[in-house]
Amino acid sequence: MRVAVERERCVGSGQCELLAPDVFEVDDDGAVRLLQDDPADDGAVRDAVQQCPTGALALLDGD
Numbered sequence: 001m002r003v004a005v006e007r008e009r010c011v012g013s014g015q016c017e018l019l020a021p022d023v024f025e026v027d028d029d030g031a032v033r034l035l036q037d038d039p040a041d042d043g044a045v046r047d048a049v050q051q052c053p054t055g056a057l058a059l060l061d062g063d
C-alpha cells in the first residue's frame, strides 16, 4: 500500500509511530517520515492514517 505524507501538516504527536513503528518515525525535526515506501497492508497503517489528528497522512492508489 502507498502512503502520502504532508510533513508541513504534521505536529509530531507520534500517534502514527506508536501504531506502526516499522512504517512511521517522527524525526529530529519533529515531523513524520516514512520508513518504507510500500508498507504491507496490516491494518495498523490504516489505523495510523485514520487517527492522525491533523490529516497529514493519506492512503494512495485507492487503498
Ligand code: SF4
Pocket (backbone or CB within 6 Å): 009, 010, 011, 012, 013, 014, 015, 016, 017, 024, 026, 031, 032, 051, 052, 053, 054, 055, 056, 057
Ligand atoms: S499522527 Fe499525524 S501529526 Fe502525529 S506524528 Fe503522525 S503524521 Fe504527525
